[in-house]
Amino acid sequence: MHSEVVASRSADQRDSSRESRNGTPTLDAVSLAIIQQLQEDGRRPYAAIGKAVGLSEAAVRQRVQKLLDQGVMQIVAVTDPLTVGFRRQAMVGINVEGDVESIADVLTGMSEVEYVVMTAGSFDILAEIVCEDDDHLLDVINKRIRALPGVRSTESFVYLKLKKQTYMWGTR
Amino acid sequence: MHSEVVASRSADQRDSSRESRNGTPTLDAVSLAIIQQLQEDGRRPYAAIGKAVGLSEAAVRQRVQKLLDQGVMQIVAVTDPLTVGFRRQAMVGINVEGDVESIADVLTGMSEVEYVVMTAGSFDILAEIVCEDDDHLLDVINKRIRALPGVRSTESFVYLKLKKQTYMWGTR
DNA sequence: ACTGAAAACCAAGATTT
DNA sequence: AAATCTTGGTTTTCAGT
Numbered sequence A, B: 001m002h003s004e005v006v007a008s009r010s011a012d013q014r015d016s017s018r019e020s021r022n023g024t025p026t027l028d029a030v031s032l033a034i035i036q037q038l039q040e041d042g043r044r045p046y047a048a049i050g051k052a053v054g055l056s057e058a059a060v061r062q063r064v065q066k067l068l069d070q071g072v073m074q075i076v077a078v079t080d081p082l083t084v085g086f087r088r089q090a091m092v093g094i095n096v097e098g099d100v101e102s103i104a105d106v107l108t109g110m111s112e113v114e115y116v117v118m119t120a121g122s123f124d125i126l127a128e129i130v131c132e133d134d135d136h137l138l139d140v141i142n143k144r145i146r147a148l149p150g151v152r153s154t155e156s157f158v159y160l161k162l163k164k165q166t167y168m169w170g171t172r
Numbered sequence C: 001a002c003t004g005a006a007a008a009c010c011a012a013g014a015t016t017t
Numbered sequence D: 001a002a003a004t005c006t007t008g009g010t011t012t013t014c015a016g017t
Helices: A029-040 A046-053 A057-070 A100-108 A134-145 B029-040 B046-053 B057-070 B100-108 B134-145
Strands: A073-079 A088-096 A113-120 A125-131 A151-165 B073-079 B088-096 B113-120 B125-131 B151-165
Touching (some): A029 A046, A029 A057, A029 A073, A029 B073, A046 A057, A088 A100, A088 A134, A088 B113, A100 A113, A100 A125, A100 B151, A113 B088, A125 A134, A134 A151, A151 B100, B029 B046, B029 B057, B029 B073, B046 B057, B088 B134, B100 B113, B100 B125
Antiparallel strands (some): A073 B073, A088 A125, A088 A151, A113 B151, A151 B113, B088 B125, B088 B151
16 A cells, blocks of 8 residues: 555664754655655554564664654644634744844744744745634734834734645655 | 643534534634644643543544544644655745636646635636756746646745744644 | 453573674 | 664553454
């Protein structure tokens, strides 16, 4: 059903823990294959993954644990908040004067903010907000975000309908 | 460590499968609690979830299966593509003339598109793109998306750095 | 709720770099 | 030496009745 991965363990694919320049771990082909398996099904048994990538069950488990500990991946349930019910959701484009990253860090600390990216283009930051209702959303955007020193302007895009949500890169 | 959920099984919270007006299943408190557990850890054992929500292991298992089958949630490994390596990523704001949803549907069918939302505001659609490299990204945006009949204009926001990615609504 | 089967876990021991 | 993989034995979880 899912593709076998040739996992000859040699040469250039043996380092799963070396640090690259930006502090993020370099992943070898085997770890990528494991992640791929788990992108298809986050609860796939370690033994099945092992068979697919050519490793023992225990080895897979150890690698998965490490990937989780390192924060390279998370295994989670994902839903569409709007579908699940009671929420208002929006993307907010933000323009900043001064240090963009420090603003991004503040946003990251806000519980209503699910997603923060620094971008190139006419916004410096995109932040996705999940709220209880309109009042809550208004509060977060107008009172809390726009009030941050350094935030020059914001533009909001309230979600009407989520059409697609995938986590399948590498598996297309 | 994680909060116990009072799951008295009565009256208005026993229907996890009834269909609401828009065709999405109405979730009861117990199912929400289960999802919450799995948002913290997608591989949490059914028994542990059962203890937290006040259900037997088997009951949890059945509910989880149903939630997955219904497409209410998915349990998957989530990564930051940029961290994992070889990708260029961008959010594209799109303006449409005519039927917005049909354009959204086309985007949904494109493998490079991970995320599609219809929005209110100065964009009709927001689409997140994951690509191999700059050339690929350029191709997708300029050749494929802008070429769609009905697409009036697009604006791109290339990702520089992902700062936050959470799936914790309800658990803050 | 019970039961056989599968999966997860653990602790050494072996292998590779 | 350090890290990674394997093996064998044990406990826990799972799936079906």
